[in-house]
Structures are given as structure tokens and as C-alpha cells.
Amino acid sequence: MPRLKRARLAGGYDLPKRLTNRLNASLENWLPEKRLFLRSDSTTRFIRLRPVTQLVAIGGITLMFSWTMIASSILVIDAVSAGSTRDEAMRSQSAFEARLDQLSAERDARAAEALAAQNRFSVALDQVSQMQSQLLSTEERRRELETGLGVVQSTLRNAISERDNARVAARDLGADPEQLANASRNEEFSVALDILSGELKQAATERSEAQKDAEESRLAVEQLQQERDAIIARNDEILSEVESAVAISTKPLDDVFRSVGMNPDTVLEKIRSGYAGQGGPLTPLSRSSRGDAALSEREVKARQIMVTLDQVNTYRIAMEKLPLAMPVKSSFRYSSGFGxxxxxxxxxxxxAAPVGTPVHVTGDGVVTFAGRQGAYGNLIKIEHELGTETRYAHLSRIRVKVGERVSQGDxxxxxxxxxxxxxxxLHYEVRVNGRAVDPMSFIKAAENVF
Known part of the structure; x- marks a missing residue:
């Protein structure tokens, strides 16, 4: 039994060897055995390269070459796609800014037109007021002339009646000096009546002309009011478009801060606390002739736009303070993710990239550590604003010192x-208030916004 067992064990140990020999024999035609001679001063040795060994070496070389080609293709595709994404984002941002500038310029032009129309309207109102005053004075003068004319006509009728009676009496009794004086006085009344009639006709003509001028002025005022109303309506429409545009522009910025684990309200409050300067002379508020209700509505809308624009500007300042840039600008491969x-x-x-590839800071900040630290190897820590910190590990060379202030891209x-x-x-970390977050959220946020 022991001999049989030893024979079986020996047969089991020889099985791989026999299989190897058979494989070498089958590959001998394609891969004949090679010998690599190593000579020294006193001896000569050689290394035997059997067909199986050659096959394994060829397979390994082929596998390594294929992996190199695939990795290079992936790197090239990533670089091209990243470049096209950044270009498209920059074009979108430029188009959005151009649209905002166009809307702002159009709003300013409509506001200037509305102000000019309001000025013309005020001038027209002054002219109408002057014409109405002239018309009232002319009407008062006409009434006075009509009253005086009535008195004169009554006196004249009496004088004519007395003259006729005097003539009759003169024919019967003969003329005397007193009767001749009465006749002379009647002639004077007749001349005065003619003068008053002429003045009355002239006043009536002036009144008609004043009424005509007043009607033309009223039509001009109505036309100016229509133009002013159209300009104000267009201005309100532009304000609505600007309000919608700036309201839409704040949503992706708000999503950026939420995606990196930061409260947008807290971020905006911190930024405003550092940019809170005010001052300058105070000027009186302007009043609108259209009423306080319409003015209040436009003021509320304009104030809301200003608040939203201030929020966008505050977001822009906050984005400049975050580490959103890429730490490696050369070709590289993502070899491990967060988690x-x-x-x-x-x-x-x-x-992953070759040794010596430049590493750049991703945002403005101050160097708080630059040296060797355990498993990190050569490590750089940079403190940014808004409670963020970035770390750059496994470096072959450190080019900054503790306390040095750096800018994005240095x-x-x-x-x-x-x-x-x-x-x-490069091992790249981003920490917010001491807690590690996924750096890809910052990188993707920068791609989505810029």
C-alpha cells in the first residue's frame, strides 16, 4: 500500500510536467526553442526559452501593448470631450451675458424714451394750461363787453326815441339849441356803438382761434399720452423679461452650492458681510404723473430685479472663492474615485500621469502645510475661503511654502x-468645514456654470 500511494503521488506530480512537455512539442513548429547565452570571463551559461515561455512572453507583451493603446485612446477622448464641453459652456455663458447686456441696453433706451415722452407731456400740459388761461380771460372780457354793449344799446334806444320825439317836436315848433345838443349826443352814442360792435367781433374771433388752438393741443396731448403709455408698456415688458432671465440664471448657481454640500443662504450671507459698504449723497425721489399705484408696481419689479442681480453678483463672488479649477491641466487618467x-x-x-507632471492650485488661498505626512507622502494643504480646504498628495516636488498666498492656476x-x-x-482632496466631499462635484459644478 505505501508503494502504491507513493506511485500515485509521483504520477500526480508528473502530470503538469507531462502536459507542459506535450504543449511544448505542439508549439515546436511555430515557436522553436531558443537559447539565450550569457558569457563571462571564465564560464558560459545559457537560458532556455521553451515554446510555452515564448508564448507567455508574447501574450504579455501583446496584452500590455493593447492596454497602452486603449488607455491612450481613453485619455485622448477624455481630453477632447472635456475641451469641447468647456468651449460649449463658455459659448453659452457669452451668449447669456450678451442677451442680458442687450436687454439692459434696450431697457435703458425705453426708459430714456419714456422720460423724454414724459417731459414732452409736461411741456404740452403747460401749453394747454396757458391756452386755457387765455381762453378764460378772453371769455371774461367778452362777457364784460356784452354787458357794456347791453347798457349802451339800452341807452342808445332811449336816445334814439328821444331824438325821434325831438325831431317831431322840432318840425312842429321849430329847432332850438337844446334840441340840437341832444341830436349831437345821439350821434356820439351811435359812433360808440359802432366801436363796441367792432371790439365784440374781434373778441369773438380771438375766442374762436383760442378754442381751435386748445383743441389741437388736446389732440397733441392725447397722442403724447398714447406714445408714453406704449413706451411704458414696452418698458414693463422688458423689465419682465429681465426679471425672468436673472431669476433663471440663479437656479444653476444655487444648485452648484447644494451639489457640493454648502448652504447657499449661508454662503450669500458670508459674502454680503464682507461686501457691505454703503454711502453717497441722498437725492429726492421722483414722482410719476400716472399715479402712485403704477409707479409703485414698477418700482417693486425694478427693486426685485436689482435684488436678483445682486444675488447673481454675490454668487459670482462666491464662485471665484471656491476651488473649482482642475489641479492637472496635462493629460491624465482618473485611476480611482471618491468613496x-x-x-x-x-x-x-x-x-494618474507621469512623474513631474505640473500640479496647479484650484482656487485662491493660503498654504497651511507643505511637507511630508505619513501615507500622503509629500503633501500640500491650502485653505480657501467659505470654509473649504484642498489637499495635494504623493508629490515628487513641493514648490510653495507655509503662509504663502496663491492664486487659482498657480x-x-x-x-x-x-x-x-x-x-x-495625484491624490486630490476637497474638504468643506473639515468634512471630505467628492472633488468631482466641484469640477462638474464648474463645467455646468462656466
Missing amino acids: RRWGRAHEGIDM LIGDMGNTGRSTGPH
Whole structure:
């Protein structure tokens, strides 16, 4: 029994060898055995390369070459797609800003037209007021003339009656000096009556002309009111379009801060606390001739637009303070993402590239650490505003010092393989109020906004 058992064990050990020999024999025609001679001063040795060994080496080389080609293609595709995405985002931003500028210019033009129309309307009202005053004075003068004319006509009728009676008496009794004086007085009354009649006709003519001018002025005022109403309506429409545009523009900015784990209200409050200066002389408020209700409505809408524009500007300031840029501008490959890895938390992303690849700071800040730290290897920590911090690990060279202030895009180090690392790469972390967040949320936020 022991011999049989040993024979079986020996046969089991020889089985792989026999299979290898058979495989070498089958591959001998295509891959004949090679010998690699190694000579020294005293001896000569050789290494035998069997067909199976050659097949394994060829397969490994082919696999490595294929992997290199695939990785290079992925890097090229990523670089091209990233460039096209950034270009498209920049074009969209430029178009949006141009549209806002166009709407703002059109709003200013309509406001200037409305102000000019209001000025013309005020001038027309003054002219109408003057014409109405002239018309009233002319009407009063006409009434006075009519009253005086009535008195004169009554006196004249009496004088004519007395004259006729005097003539009759003169024919009967003969003329005397007193009767001749009465006749002379009647002639004077007749001349005065003619003068008053002429003045009355002239006053009536002036009244007709004044009424005509007043009617023309009224029509001109109505036309100016229609033009002013149309300009105000167009101005309100432009204000509504601007209000909608700026309201829509705040949503992606609000989503950016929420996507990176930051409260937009808290961020805006911090920014406003640092940009809260006010001053300048006070000027009196203007009043509108259309009434306080319409003016109040436009003021409320304009004030809301200004508030929203201030919010957009505050968001812009906050975006400039966040680390949103790419730390590596050369070609690289994402070799590891944020989250659980090998049973432990990976608090950043890994970007693989050759040793010495430039590493740039992703936002304005101050260097708080620059040196070697455990598994991080050569590490740089940069503190940004709004409670954010970025870390750049496994560097081969550090180009900044503690306390140095850096700006977005500055060169701070070179990619390396220091610390706990399996190959040259950059370990990039972003922390908000001490808590690690996914750096890709900042990178994608920058792509979505800019």
C-alpha cells in the first residue's frame, strides 16, 4: 500500500510536467526553442526559452501593448470631450451675458424714451394750461363787453326815441339849441356803438382761434399720452423679461452650492458681510404723473430685479472663492474615485500621469502645510475661503511654502509617487468645514456654470 500511494503521488506530480512537455512539442513548429547565452570571463551559461515561455512572453507583451493603446485612446477622448464641453459652456455663458447686456441696453433706451415722452407731456400740459388761461380771460372780457354793449344799446334806444320825439317836436315848433345838443349826443352814442360792435367781433374771433388752438393741443396731448403709455408698456415688458432671465440664471448657481454640500443662504450671507459698504449723497425721489399705484408696481419689479442681480453678483463672488479649477491641466487618467476602496474610505480622487507632471492650485488661498505626512507622502494643504480646504498628495516636488498666498492656476508642485502609492499619481482632496466631499462635484459644478 505505501508503494502504491507513493506511485500515485509521483504520477500526480508528473502530470503538469507531462502536459507542459506535450504543449511544448505542439508549439515546436511555430515557436522553436531558443537559447539565450550569457558569457563571462571564465564560464558560459545559457537560458532556455521553451515554446510555452515564448508564448507567455508574447501574450504579455501583446496584452500590455493593447492596454497602452486603449488607455491612450481613453485619455485622448477624455481630453477632447472635456475641451469641447468647456468651449460649449463658455459659448453659452457669452451668449447669456450678451442677451442680458442687450436687454439692459434696450431697457435703458425705453426708459430714456419714456422720460423724454414724459417731459414732452409736461411741456404740452403747460401749453394747454396757458391756452386755457387765455381762453378764460378772453371769455371774461367778452362777457364784460356784452354787458357794456347791453347798457349802451339800452341807452342808445332811449336816445334814439328821444331824438325821434325831438325831431317831431322840432318840425312842429321849430329847432332850438337844446334840441340840437341832444341830436349831437345821439350821434356820439351811435359812433360808440359802432366801436363796441367792432371790439365784440374781434373778441369773438380771438375766442374762436383760442378754442381751435386748445383743441389741437388736446389732440397733441392725447397722442403724447398714447406714445408714453406704449413706451411704458414696452418698458414693463422688458423689465419682465429681465426679471425672468436673472431669476433663471440663479437656479444653476444655487444648485452648484447644494451639489457640493454648502448652504447657499449661508454662503450669500458670508459674502454680503464682507461686501457691505454703503454711502453717497441722498437725492429726492421722483414722482410719476400716472399715479402712485403704477409707479409703485414698477418700482417693486425694478427693486426685485436689482435684488436678483445682486444675488447673481454675490454668487459670482462666491464662485471665484471656491476651488473649482482642475489641479492637472496635462493629460491624465482618473485611476480611482471618491468613496469606499479596499474596505476603507478614499477621501479624494486619483489622477494618474507621469512623474513631474505640473500640479496647479484650484482656487485662491493660503498654504497651511507643505511637507511630508505619513501615507500622503509629500503633501500640500491650502485653505480657501467659505470654509473649504484642498489637499495635494504623493508629490515628487513641493514648490510653495507655509503662509504663502496663491492664486487659482498657480504651479504648486510636481506629480510623484511618494507615500503609500502604487504608481505616480495625484491624490486630490476637497474638504468643506473639515468634512471630505467628492472633488468631482466641484469640477462638474464648474463645467455646468462656466
